[in-house]
Amino acid sequence: MTPAARISAAIEVLTDLIERRRPAADALKDWGLSRRFAGSKDRAAIASLVYDALRRRASSAHALGEETPRALVLGMLVSQRGMGVEEISELFNGQNHAPAPLTEFEVAGLAAFDLNASPGWARADVPDWLWPSFMAGFGDDAVSEGQALAGRAPADIRANRLKTDRDKLRAALAHLQPEPGAWSPDALRFLPGPDGRGPSLQSEPSFFNGEFEIQDEGSQLVTLLAGAEPAMSVVDLCAGAGGKTLALAAVLGGKGRIFATDLDSRRLAPLHDRLTRSGASNVEVRVPKSRGHDALADLAGTIDLVLVDAPCTGSGTWRRNPDAKWRVRPGALAERVKDQAQVLGRAASLVKPGGRIAYITCSMLPEENDGAVEAFLARHAGFEPVATRSLLDTGEVDFGLLARFATRFGLQLSPRRTGTDGFYLSCLRAPA
Numbered sequence: 001m002t003p004a005a006r007i008s009a010a011i012e013v014l015t016d017l018i019e020r021r022r023p024a025a026d027a028l029k030d031w032g033l034s035r036r037f038a039g040s041k042d043r044a045a046i047a048s049l050v051y052d053a054l055r056r057r058a059s060s061a062h063a064l065g066e067e068t069p070r071a072l073v074l075g076m077l078v079s080q081r082g083m084g085v086e087e088i089s090e091l092f093n094g095q096n097h098a099p100a101p102l103t104e105f106e107v108a109g110l111a112a113f114d115l116n117a118s119p120g121w122a123r124a125d126v127p128d129w130l131w132p133s134f135m136a137g138f139g140d141d142a143v144s145e146g147q148a149l150a151g152r153a154p155a156d157i158r159a160n161r162l163k164t165d166r167d168k169l170r171a172a173l174a175h176l177q178p179e180p181g182a183w184s185p186d187a188l189r190f191l192p193g194p195d196g197r198g199p200s201l202q203s204e205p206s207f208f209n210g211e212f213e214i215q216d217e218g219s220q221l222v223t224l225l226a227g228a229e230p231a232m233s234v235v236d237l238c239a240g241a242g243g244k245t246l247a248l249a250a251v252l253g254g255k256g257r258i259f260a261t262d263l264d265s266r267r268l269a270p271l272h273d274r275l276t277r278s279g280a281s282n283v284e285v286r287v288p289k290s291r292g293h294d295a296l297a298d299l300a301g302t303i304d305l306v307l308v309d310a311p312c313t314g315s316g317t318w319r320r321n322p323d324a325k326w327r328v329r330p331g332a333l334a335e336r337v338k339d340q341a342q343v344l345g346r347a348a349s350l351v352k353p354g355g356r357i358a359y360i361t362c363s364m365l366p367e368e369n370d371g372a373v374e375a376f377l378a379r380h381a382g383f384e385p386v387a388t389r390s391l392l393d394t395g396e397v398d399f400g401l402l403a404r405f406a407t408r409f410g411l412q413l414s415p416r417r418t419g420t421d422g423f424y425l426s427c428l429r430a431p432a
């Protein structure tokens, strides 16, 4: 396919996913299935155009005065690929599957393209209804935080301490040129290539052997800072597919016990194979028998550390899922805040006197971070937030630099601050 034909294909995929409000991956897959002539390089290039256009959706639409799939691609070619009107006109020539020639309106819009004239939410590429939350969380930095969140994400892996260490793993993966992560002692990072894609890590022998898991460095960090120690009893209350469960098992080093559960039993399904591959032997997966069944009833009041990786808007992961950013509906934030209150209440009933709840979200929004913790503290007398300084003093690595990112009750990581996905951590000590 020619570069211009790939642009036409990207416009088609964007039309489908916007009209039907469906995930980008599904729309791209369907497009590929019905266009067998497209090779793997074509598909990768089209996916990259689609994801980049979604990353800059609000800024393109605002600068060009319309929110059509075509306008999103045009804006992205200017803001992300640095193209000028002439270069774009050569591609948009209407011949051989190229997009139709530019209209006068489009030429004028491209010639006057200036993001500085746009409001904050558009420059930051954040949905306008979430902008007040962003401003409340980041103040003068809100635009640059949003812009960093609209960038491409690297691929991070966590060396599994139960089987290897970072140096050995780095040597085993030297052909893929990983770099050590900036914060987590277990992290290796692979930067995206020109098409936005990273290496195919899941086909590496060291992956099959359980020597690493794919996990954003921010996710690794909040798990390391949660305060798990060997010999503890730990509950991972919202374990899902187990990204944090596996990281906790590596910290415990085979000592103590981890109970992993989730409201949705289907989400736990991949965890069994992942545990086998990782070599973790002290994890018990508690699958609820039905919706509402409490699979942890026998553990009430006995647990040293309850990790709550709470259901949230996922706004911290918008670099990886730029389509999800525009699918979040107004009202979703209030729903997630209710869920968070519910899981935190359940955590409070599990933790032992003097034990700890580690509350984590992959969110950038203060309502579901400090806001959720503040509401919990108001409802649960005697619980106290653990000072951020003492969270950072793990004795393992000097995390002191992260103190700059302390919030009222915890720590906020972000692409701009830490080069990771956006994560929040707050630790709460139960009354003795």
Ligand SMILES: C[S@@+](CC[C@H](N)C(=O)[O-])C[C@H]1O[C@@H](n2cnc3c(N)ncnc32)[C@H](O)[C@@H]1O
Binding pocket: 237, 238, 239, 240, 241, 242, 243, 244, 245, 261, 262, 263, 264, 267, 309, 310, 311, 312, 339, 342, 343
């Ligand atoms: C952020 S995801 C968990 C990701 C997972 N911990 C990981 O690291 O891969 C949040 C999870 O919370 C679960 N969840 C939602 N409400 C819950 C509740 N009331 N109790 C337990 N889990 C809940 C969801 O099913 C979802 O799997």
